[in-house]
Amino acid sequence: MKTVIIDYGAGNIQSIQFAFARLGIDAVLSSDSNEIVAADRVIFPGVGEASSAMSKLKDSGLDALIPTLKQPVLGICLGMQLMCNYSEEGDTQGLGIFDVDVKRFTSAVKVPQMGWNALTQLKSSFFSHTTDNAYVYLVHSYYAPLCDQTVAQTTYEVAYSAALQKDNFTGVQFHPEKSGEVGAQLLTNFLNQS
Amino acid sequence: MDVKDGRTVKGVNFVNLRDAGDPVELAAAYALNGADELVFLDISASEEKRKTLADMVYRVAEQINIPFTVGGGIASVEDVDILLKNGADKVSINSSAVKNPGLINELAAKFGSQCIVVAIDAKQIDGQWKVHLVGGKVPTDIDLFDWAKEVAQRGAGEILFTSMDHDGTKNGFANNALATISTSVNIPVIASGGAGKIPHFVDTFVSGKADAALAASIFHFKEIEINALKKALHSQQIPIRL
Secondary structure (H helix, E strand, C coil): EEEEECCCCCCCCCHHHHHHHHHCCEEEEECHHHHHHHHCEEEEECCHHHHHHHHHHHHCHHHHHHCCCCCEEEEEHHHHHHEEEEEEECEEEECCCCEEEECCCCCCCCEEEEEEECCCCCCCCHHCCCCCEEEEEEEEEEEEECCCCCEEEEEEEEEEEEEECCCCCEEEEHHHCCCHHHHHHHHHHHCCCC | CCEEEEECCCCCCCCCCCCCCCCCEEEEEEECCCCCEEEEEEEHHHHHHHHEEEEEHHHHHHHHCCCCEEECCCHHHHHHHHHHHHCCCCCEEEEHHCCCCCHHHHHHHHHHHHHHEEEEEEEEEECCCEEEEECCCCEEEEHHHHHHHHHHHCCCCEEEECCCCCCCCCCCCCHHHHHHHHCCCCCEEEEEEECCCCCHHHHHHCCCCEEEECCCHHHCCCCHEEEEEEEHHHCCCCCCCC
């Protein structure tokens, strides 16, 4: 199975590559449209600030490509946020795959949320062999509120989307590559998606 | 874990390890035992330090599926860049931040606050909490609470506070000082120094208002099993991954 990690210069992707390697999958980095389109699985990572990540995506033309992909696509952290309509961070227009606007946590809580938190209301085969209250690792200051496409929730200040899903697109706010056995199971489920 | 030239240095009492001096194998054992996060502190001073540490970070990231922080002698953007590129999730800076506070701003702007931990070692002098350098050996005139607020304002993503008065005593964490820091900044604070038994961890989350707790030797010497500790915290309604 050919798995491609979209390489657009936004953040540390070494850990994602290692996580797939532990599952026996050689995930390759690519910014080449043809290679991305031809892949069986596509990972859309992201760490950093939304507007600068979005402009890097636009520079490479990948902003137009990603919404047209037909194979299973997994957005992680900022990748998931960029798949939404809009983000308050840097007043950024997103790819519009998920119909929700990303907001910032208020100063009522410590920001960023940094650490492990529990998943609830799991609604997708992406969460096969995973139970309510499974813990995952999160590091973020902005979040996607609950919406029709929410397939898992977690709570920090408010209940929000830990995962979003539409057709072949899945987005997760947490880092499966750093979420222990739970995360490894979810990456396996993603590889097994039909 | 303290590491020197790519090897763990403190005596570690793990039975089933082939090589307890191998940070990768030790990290794997802790991840399996339920540790939520690992911190590596590099204490080597050799010329080869950077490369050896980067190699270790790469090997840890390759095999460990939980987050980890690397600290010790980090003093520049280049130092941080090489560690993050090799797979570290966060870096921790200490003395270099005191000597050059602008480094915190610079690192936060370049890499994001989420991967910049500022470690603060402090002890009380005549009843006043003062920041200390070089593993607590060199006193400064800097007030702990002022410094904690300053590092948060400058863009640190997390504070790792070690009380030198409590470290090694096994009598509990410095909960009064911790609570003061934790309520005066809007970033997570990790408690370090003084863990001896399970109730100490409960106290530091409840009265110390700590967001996380760190310990070394009690885990290395199996005085407390991480799984048992986490079950005990859970039974006290402290939210924790089991």
